[in-house]
Amino acid sequence: xxxxxxxxxxxxxxxxxxxxxxxxxxxxxxxxxxxxxxxxxxxxxxxxxxxxxxxxxxxxxxxxxxxxxxxxxxxxxxxxxxxxxxxxxxxxxxxxxxxxxxxxxxxxxxxxxxxxxxxxxxxxxxxxxxxxxxxxxxxxxxxxxxxxxxxxxxxxxxxxxxxxxxxxxxxxxxxxxxxxxxxxxxxxxxxxxxxxxxxxxxxxxxxxxxxxxxxxxxxxxxxxxxxxxxxxxxxxxxxxxxxxxxxxxxxxxxxxxxxxxxxxxxxxxxxxxxxxxxxxxxxxxxxxxxxxxxxxxxxxxxxxxxxxxxxxxxxxxxxxxxxxxxxxxxxxxxxxxxxxxxxxxxxxxxxxxxxxxxxxxxxxxxxxxxxxxxxxxxxxxxxxxxxxxxxxxxxxxxxxxxxxxxxxxxxxxxxxxxxxxxxxxxxxxxxxxxxxxxxxxxxxxxxxxxxxxxxxxxxxxxxxxxxxxxxxxxxxxxxxxxxxxxxxxxxxxxxxxxxxxxxxxxxxxxxxxxxxxxxxxxxxxxxxxxxxxxxxxxxxxxxxxxxxxxxxxxxxxxxxxxxxxxxxxxxxxxxxxxxxxxxxxxxxxxxxxxxxxxxxxxxxxxxxxxxxxxxxxxxxxxxxxxxxxxxxxxxxxxxxxxxxxxxxxxxxxxxxxxxxxxxxxxxxxxxxxxxxxxxxxxxxxxxxxxxxxxxxxxxxxxxxxxxxxxxxxxxxxxxxxxxxxxxxxxxxxxxxxxxxxxxxxxxxxxxxxxxxxxxxxxxxxxxxxxxxxxxxxxxxxxxxxxxxxxxxxx
Numbered sequence: 001x002x003x004x005x006x007x008x009x010x011x012x013x014x015x016x017x018x019x020x021x022x023x024x025x026x027x028x029x030x031x032x033x034x035x036x037x038x039x040x041x042x043x044x045x046x047x048x049x050x051x052x053x054x055x056x057x058x059x060x061x062x063x064x065x066x067x068x069x070x071x072x073x074x075x076x077x078x079x080x081x082x083x084x085x086x087x088x089x090x091x092x093x094x095x096x097x098x099x100x101x102x103x104x105x106x107x108x109x110x111x112x113x114x115x116x117x118x119x120x121x122x123x124x125x126x127x128x129x130x131x132x133x134x135x136x137x138x139x140x141x142x143x144x145x146x147x148x149x150x151x152x153x154x155x156x157x158x159x160x161x162x163x164x165x166x167x168x169x170x171x172x173x174x175x176x177x178x179x180x181x182x183x184x185x186x187x188x189x190x191x192x193x194x195x196x197x198x199x200x201x202x203x204x205x206x207x208x209x210x211x212x213x214x215x216x217x218x219x220x221x222x223x224x225x226x227x228x229x230x231x232x233x234x235x236x237x238x239x240x241x242x243x244x245x246x247x248x249x250x251x252x253x254x255x256x257x258x259x260x261x262x263x264x265x266x267x268x269x270x271x272x273x274x275x276x277x278x279x280x281x282x283x284x285x286x287x288x289x290x291x292x293x294x295x296x297x298x299x300x301x302x303x304x305x306x307x308x309x310x311x312x313x314x315x316x317x318x319x320x321x322x323x324x325x326x327x328x329x330x331x332x333x334x335x336x337x338x339x340x341x342x343x344x345x346x347x348x349x350x351x352x353x354x355x356x357x358x359x360x361x362x363x364x365x366x367x368x369x370x371x372x373x374x375x376x377x378x379x380x381x382x383x384x385x386x387x388x389x390x391x392x393x394x395x396x397x398x399x400x401x402x403x404x405x406x407x408x409x410x411x412x413x414x415x416x417x418x419x420x421x422x423x424x425x426x427x428x429x430x431x432x433x434x435x436x437x438x439x440x441x442x443x444x445x446x447x448x449x450x451x452x453x454x455x456x457x458x459x460x461x462x463x464x465x466x467x468x469x470x471x472x473x474x475x476x477x478x479x480x481x482x483x484x485x486x487x488x489x490x491x492x493x494x495x496x497x498x499x500x501x502x503x504x505x506x507x508x509x510x511x512x513x514x515x516x517x518x519x520x521x522x523x524x525x526x527x528x529x530x531x532x533x534x535x536x537x538x539x540x541x542x543x544x545x546x547x548x549x550x551x552x553x554x555x556x557x558x559x560x561x562x563x564x565x566x567x568x569x570x571x572x573x574x575x576x577x578x579x580x581x582x583x584x585x586x587x588x589x590x591x592x593x594x595x596x597x598x599x600x601x602x603x604x605x606x607x608x609x610x611x612x613x614x615x616x617x618x619x620x621x622x623x624x625x626x627x628x629x630x631x632x633x634x635x636x637x638x639x640x641x642x643x644x645x646x647x648x649x650x651x652x653x654x655x656x657x658x659x660x661x662x663x664x665x666x667x668x669x670x671x672x673x674x675x676x677x678x679x680x681x682x683x684x685x686x687x688x689x690x691x692x693x694x695x696x697x698x699x700x701x702x703x704x705x706x707x708x709x710x711x712x713x714x715x716x717x718x719x720x721x722x723x724x725x726x727x728x729x730x731x732x733x734x735x736x737x738x739x740x741x742x743x744x745x746x747x748x749x750x751x752x753x754x755x756x757x758x759x760x761x762x763x764x765x766x767x768x769x770x771x772x773x774x775x776x777x778x779x780x781x782x783x784x785x786x787x788x789x790x791x792x793x794x
Contacts, residue, residue, distance in 0.1 A: 045678020427473020735775020
């Protein structure tokens with residue numbers, strides 16, 4: 001392989017440090033005033049990170065997510081493990097364009113010298129087309145990524161529009177400069193390839209598709225598959241081309257089909273000459289991939305696309321402006337917000353075509369100008385997202401929340417059931433539950449109602465009470481038993497699964513179903529459906545069946561009403577999904593006062609506080625173990641969804657200052673700013689949930705009920721910043737901004753001394769959601785000592 005000259009390397013590094021972001025200049029040195037995107041560090045937490053996680057060149061909620069991969073072709077056996085880009089790796093195997101939950105493929109890779117057509121292995125770089133790289137040669141910022149591929153002397157740059165990935169590859173002088181399109185190769189979470197096809201057309205387009213069998217689709221919608229389409233154009237005509245099936249190369253061939261199918265272009269290049277490639281993407285057809293490319297990027301240069309991407313990130317990130325925090329807190333905040341906006345991407349085309357659950361193509365309605373009324377999205381499960389993402393969406397991105405609901409209702413209309421997680425509308429339930437109904441109800445509560453409310457309610461109610469003929473992809477397979485008994489009975493014969501006959505996760509399901517029943521009950525009450533309301537409210541009490549008055553814990557119970565014997569409160573997976581009895585006992589957000597009363601307020605506070613004292617020793621969960629499930633056998637595990645409300649519970653047990661203390665401690669200690677220590681050490685950052693939790697906590701706003709109250713309220717915590725400005729969407733809310741000013745803010749002053757709302761003293765740590773979105777100003781004065789008079793209900 002040809003090594004890059006020192007002169008060429010210098011040119012490439014100088015070029016990579018130059019931004020073309022126009023009026024929003026990017027200071028990579030960090031000097032001067034930073035824009036929100038400059039605070040983002042996409043490298044944080046990239047060791048052991050999920051497939052979507054490292055895609056800096058993407059747009060907020062974009063389809064096109066071009067990004068480097070270090071081990072993507074290895075896939076993963078169960079569909080959820082960390083794969084793609086790992087901070088600890090030192091070689092890159094290509095740049096995949098699709099990165100979503102259960103979705104991944106269409107790889108480009110520039111090479112020089114001997115043609116190789118397989119990616120090769122991490123421990124043997126020479127075995128394929130992968131290349132070594134140095135960390136100091138990487139630049140990753142929202143909207144842009146670049147790296148120098150050392151073995152080829154090629155500088156790779158990536159940016160994107162919503163549905164088009166733009167690649168720029170700058171080559172050294174060579175007669176053997178190649179651009180590989182590896183289409184039929186397994187990528188990330190997308191599972192084994194079923195088939196693939198790629199063609200170099202007579203008019204110079206590289207087009208095709210890849211069909212995969214993702215693990216979660218096979219689990220929740222057996223027999224279904226997932227197809228990604230593309231249409232690419234390069235701005236330089238190749239001197240030669242060919243196709244391949246893995247390492248079987250066919251020079252001069254223009255088309256290839258099958259597992260391992262790919263195509264290569266070969267160029268004669270001069271030192272510093274570039275090849276620009278635009279890759280239009282689609283989930284419906286090659287024709288729509290071409291349309292997306294023509295509509296979004298036909299006459300768009302790489303630099304203009306880069307500028308536009310940076311501007312868009314600053315716009316989206318800038319909807320919440322924070323000032324006066326430490327550099328570390330600013331980085332954590334905007335990186336968390338960045339991941340919350342990155343994890344779920346649009347799945348419909350510019351013309352409103354979208355992939356249907358049955359594999360066909362649907363059509364979103366158009367307005368009078370021919371523009372789709374909303375967008376369809378791929379999405380991971382909403383499990384636990386009511387304690388992070390939906391609260392953030394409702395405050396700063398209500399238009400996305402509204403589209404998300406419309407998107408879920410498309411699947412409902414097509415199938416008759418809501419799907420918790422969806423990939424090309426295929427069911428990918430994730431954890432086998434379904435909280436879409438709760439999220440629909442919460443949106444209605446906060447005033448997001450520009451969707452078909454009648455259909456939304458019908459879908460939500462069905463999700464809570466219907467078990468007959470329920471497809472596995474709709475989750476909640478044991479909901480019929482929950483409705484029959486008032487709780488889901490535990491059956492050890494179904495250890496890691498849920499069926500209409502029983503579930504190994506029955507206790508945690510009971511807690512979850514009771515909560516979502518409460519949420520949909522409030523929607524029923526809004527709509528005057530009182531019979532449904534009464535039935536759902538009765539179901540919302542289901543958790544009480546499992547409360548063991550002896551241990552004062554939630555305990556699995558069989559269909560005969562007998563508690564599980566040999567009960568270990570810290571044992572995960574025995575009646576509890578991704579958690580244990582200690583953690584799930586607190587899973588009563590809708591009736592937390594009753595739980596506190598049943599435990600006893602003093603004992604509740606003592607037990608809860610002790611949990612945090614003990615958990616602090618292992619960084620609030622998994623310690624420094626690099627494993628997503630490291631914290632399941634602990635008293636508190638911030639790295640997983642069932643725990644994310646627990647630190648806020650002191651607000652309801654008479655000691656809100658302990659919530660202020662522990663929430664701050666989690667922000668400071670669980671969250672880091674390193675490649676390995678980012679979101680804890682486990683890094684199971686489910687499509688932005690842990691990042692969104694940090695954003696809400698750092699602002700000092702959080703709703704333990706997940707906005708499910710009929711008149712939702714936010715609890716007030718201890719903000720990390722001197723000033724926070726939330727820009728409100730006037731299409732949904734009355735106000736322009738809600739401002740939070742924090743006085744006497746420091747790492748020592750963590751307790752609320754006083755609150756002033758719109759010029760008047762305010763002595764409660766709970767605030768009507770409406771008071772926030774109506775606009776106004778809240779001033780919080782902090783102290784190093786608690787004020788015992790500022791409580792939930794003064």
